[in-house]
Amino acid sequence: MSIRIQRIMNSLEKAYTGPVCSVKEWDTKIIPRTIKAKLKEHRLENTMDLDNPINCDDDLADAFFKAGYELALEMGLLCTDTERIIKVTEKELQESLREYPEEVKFGRGKDQVIMRPRKPESEIEPIVCASLGIVVSEELYVPITEGLIKYPKLVDVLHGPTLATVYGKEVRSGTPYETLMGRYETELRRQATIRAEREGIGHTGIAGAVTHYGHLGGAAFFPGEGNNTMSLCPVELKTSMSNFHRIIMGINCGHNIRAGGFSYIGGYAGPAEGAILANIATDLLLPVILQATYVSSYVYDLQLFGNCGRKAVWANSVAIQAVSRNTNIMRNKIVNETAGPCTEMFLYEAAVGLMNHCVSGSSKTTQPRSAGGRYTDYLTPMEAWWCGEVFKSCAGMTRKHANEIAKKILPKYEDKLANPDKGYSVRECFDLENMRPTPEYEALYNRVRDELIELGMPLDKVYWTK
Amino acid sequence: MKDQLFERLSNAIAEGEVEEAVVIVKEGLDAGIPPLEIMEEGGTKGLQLVSQRFSEGTAFLPELMLAGDAMTELLALVLDKIGDEGASERLGKVVIGQVKGDLHDIGKNVVSALLSVNGFEVYDLGVDVEPKAFIDKAKEVGASIIASSTLLTTSMPYQKDIVDYLKDVGLRDKFFCVVGGGPVTPDWAEKIGADGYGRNATDAVELCKRLVKSGSAPGAKTEIVDLAQI
Numbered sequence: 001m002s003i004r005i006q007r008i009m010n011s012l013e014k015a016y017t018g019p020v021c022s023v024k025e026w027d028t029k030i031i032p033r034t035i036k037a038k039l040k041e042h043r044l045e046n047t048m049d050l051d052n053p054i055n056c057d058d059d060l061a062d063a064f065f066k067a068g069y070e071l072a073l074e075m076g077l078l079c080t081d082t083e084r085i086i087k088v089t090e091k092e093l094q095e096s097l098r099e100y101p102e103e104v105k106f107g108r109g110k111d112q113v114i115m116r117p118r119k120p121e122s123e124i125e126p127i128v129c130a131s132l133g134i135v136v137s138e139e140l141y142v143p144i145t146e147g148l149i150k151y152p153k154l155v156d157v158l159h160g161p162t163l164a165t166v167y168g169k170e171v172r173s174g175t176p177y178e179t180l181m182g183r184y185e186t187e188l189r190r191q192a193t194i195r196a197e198r199e200g201i202g203h204t205g206i207a208g209a210v211t212h213y214g215h216l217g218g219a220a221f222f223p224g225e226g227n228n229t230m231s232l233c234p235v236e237l238k239t240s241m242s243n244f245h246r247i248i249m250g251i252n253c254g255h256n257i258r259a260g261g262f263s264y265i266g267g268y269a270g271p272a273e274g275a276i277l278a279n280i281a282t283d284l285l286l287p288v289i290l291q292a293t294y295v296s297s298y299v300y301d302l303q304l305f306g307n308c309g310r311k312a313v314w315a316n317s318v319a320i321q322a323v324s325r326n327t328n329i330m331r332n333k334i335v336n337e338t339a340g341p342c343t344e345m346f347l348y349e350a351a352v353g354l355m356n357h358c359v360s361g362s363s364k365t366t367q368p369r370s371a372g373g374r375y376t377d378y379l380t381p382m383e384a385w386w387c388g389e390v391f392k393s394c395a396g397m398t399r400k401h402a403n404e405i406a407k408k409i410l411p412k413y414e415d416k417l418a419n420p421d422k423g424y425s426v427r428e429c430f431d432l433e434n435m436r437p438t439p440e441y442e443a444l445y446n447r448v449r450d451e452l453i454e455l456g457m458p459l460d461k462v463y464w465t466k
Numbered sequence: 467m468k469d470q471l472f473e474r475l476s477n478a479i480a481e482g483e484v485e486e487a488v489v490i491v492k493e494g495l496d497a498g499i500p501p502l503e504i505m506e507e508g509g510t511k512g513l514q515l516v517s518q519r520f521s522e523g524t525a526f527l528p529e530l531m532l533a534g535d536a537m538t539e540l541l542a543l544v545l546d547k548i549g550d551e552g553a554s555e556r557l558g559k560v561v562i563g564q565v566k567g568d569l570h571d572i573g574k575n576v577v578s579a580l581l582s583v584n585g586f587e588v589y590d591l592g593v594d595v596e597p598k599a600f601i602d603k604a605k606e607v608g609a610s611i612i613a614s615s616t617l618l619t620t621s622m623p624y625q626k627d628i629v630d631y632l633k634d635v636g637l638r639d640k641f642f643c644v645v646g647g648g649p650v651t652p653d654w655a656e657k658i659g660a661d662g663y664g665r666n667a668t669d670a671v672e673l674c675k676r677l678v679k680s681g682s683a684p685g686a687k688t689e690i691v692d693l694a695q696i
Contacts, residue, residue, distance in 0.1 A: 027575075028482070032528040080569075135619040135649070162619065173567025173620040174594070210618045211567050235572050242569070267572055270526045302572065303523065305648070311523075374649050376619070 004251045004291055011289045012244055014086040015079040026078045027268045031236055034074060035274040042067040048272045053313040054356050054403035055321060065322035068280025075281060077289055080234055081241045088288050096288035100328050104256055104293055106157045106202030108226050113156040117328040120321050120361045123396040127364040129157035130384035133207040135376045136161040143432040145192035147381030149201060150435060154388030159204040159366055160189055164376055173210045182206045182217025205230030212245035224254045233261035236268040236278050247290055258332060259286040260296030265311055267302045272315040275299045279319040283329055296332035304417045306338040308349040310410055317360045324361025333362035340371030340423020341380045342441045347448040348413045351390050352406050358394040359402040365391050371423055380430035382437050393459050405455050468499055472507040479512025482532025484539055491543050501544040509540045513583040527576060534582030556587045558678040559609040561600055563591035565624035570617040576667040584671045597627040604641050611674055616647040626658040638685040642677045646670050652690045662689040669693055
């Protein structure tokens with residue numbers, strides 16, 4: 001038995017034998033009370049600094065880490081199917097941190113890239129994966145995906161959009177349609193990588209696998225190291241048998257495991273400070289409990305259902321810095337834009353969020369979430385290219401500098417976050433035949449880009465693709 | 467004394483202290499305070515308080531959910547005392563859930579809690595709920611509204627299944643069907659013949675209020691509530 005299987009079976013066993021706790025009790029009492037007490041004990045209540053959305057205080061980040069570390073050991077993860085808590089000992093946690101990989105490889109051959117741990121203000125180039133699971137029409141899947149990965153300098157790894165239909169039939173989650181979609185998505189992705197001449201690019205999960213069925217249907221068609229299984233846990237500090245299904249299948253296929261979970265400001269963890277603690281605990285627990293090769297967890301704002309507002313920017317900056325400064329855990333951090341393609345607002349949201357995640361020490365991002373992922377076909381390659389340009393170009397910036405820029409950009413869009421600009425569908429603002437934006441979108445892109453360079457964002461440093 | 471008790475009760479509800487709220491209600495009933503006055507001056511004010519704090523970002527989802535639980539307990543005690551007279555204080559019964567294949571429940575939980583604190587009797591079926599389970603529960607409890615939510619495009623067809631099933635078994639005029647969730651749009655609500663769509667949790671509450679007060683039969687039209695667009 002491999003060590004990975006041995007360890008995941010250890011967690012599975014705990015999911016059937018750990019202390020009993022109902023989901024309701026966990027969500028409404030255990031989580032809020034424990035986090036509130038932990039914030040008080042470490043004097044972290046009311047530390048949010050909205051005047052400085054990107055944290056520059058190392059002591060604060062370290063204090064949050066200490067509290068988050070304790071929280072991880074006190075809480076563990078609740079398995080929602082068995083309603084038992086999977087606890088970890090400090091010895092197990094320390095062992096997991098000691099044995100954590102020094103790098104993770106994505107892809108193979110000329111398309112291989114290597115992800116490494118990054119500290120705040122690191123000059124190491126972070127990894128960009130495109131896109132998030134935005135739904136696209138079946139006939140547009142291949143050209144959009146080809147466009148997303150057109151520029152190797154900007155996009156390193158492929159996750160891809162989500163299919164609206166499979167062979168013309170609606171994909172229904174948790175049914176054989178989803179299982180069928182798993183395989184079908186891998187075929188379409190392969191076509192796209194051939195068209196883009198990037199056959200060796202690393203793949204992250206099955207984008208349309210909203211339950212484990214899609215994953216079980218498709219994972220085996222992207223075998224081996226360099227590819228990844230994605231397993232997102234329920235909010236907050238919870239896991240499920242669906243997560244275990246995906247991970248065990250991923251281990252069977254020799255994949256890296258990307259496990260994640262959200263923490264919500266205003267949710268079970270309470271205020272922004274509470275969401276930070278929950279996020280740090282999630283980052284620490286997923287490698288040890290779910291054998292995550294790297295973690296994909298981040299803070300959202302429940303009121304805005306995104307994380308480009310001031311509170312979430314600050315919370316993510318502290319949470320990322322806390323873990324970056326004190327461990328080598330590599331993290332994929334997502335910016336959840338709310339505005340759609342071909343809008344100024346999208347470009348600003350992505351710029352602030354990605355600059356923040358980059359300077360705070362995130363190793364990877366998956367982008368974009370155009371229009372919050374609400375509308376079919378509201379995704380074009382341009383958003384992914386923009387995200388790649390910003391995220392990679394900001395490597396080496398200081399947090400202080402980034403904070404000053406963020407303070408200037410945030411007022412340009414934050415009033416609209418509750419009612420963001422919808423933008424345009426791919427057919428309206430991008431020419432998929434020639435892989436070019438419409439002249440209007442190109443002009444908008446260049447105008448905002450020039451404006452941000454003027455503000456001090458180093459976009460002219462390397463990745464200009466005009 | 468009465469005012470103090472009402473204040474203690476509204477605070478207990480707003481803080482999500484279910485057990486404490488129950489003790490205070492019993493204390494009030496034992497002291498001879500009219501049950502409906504306890505509900506109105508203590509319970510309802512507590513709910514208003516927690517709703518306001520949630521909007522301002524000073525109260526969070528657990529308080530909202532526990533306030534809903536506290537109000538349910540309070541209502542049971544009051545109904546026990548006065549019989550069906552108090553039932554009119556509730557706006558109606560709502561069966562709510564996250565449709566099949568979808569485990570993302572935080573948005574649905576906000577709606578569920580807000581409906582409860584706004585006077586609806588809420589039956590929350592949780593996540594990954596089969597279409598027929600919504601209907602079975604609505605029949606069982608005599609609900610007037612079936613609310614289905616999803617964050618997943620691939621689970622949206624199940625919202626349509628609920629409406630279609632009701633039509634096929636001749637029950638479409640018995641239940642209002644309302645839909646919501648990240649990728650759900652007004653167009654989708656109209657396309658599947660739902661009775662309503664709310665863009666966020668506050669809109670969902672407003673939508674349910676409008677429907678129960680409308681006097682019209684379910685299945686007649688689609689009501690769209692998007693207060694941010696006004």
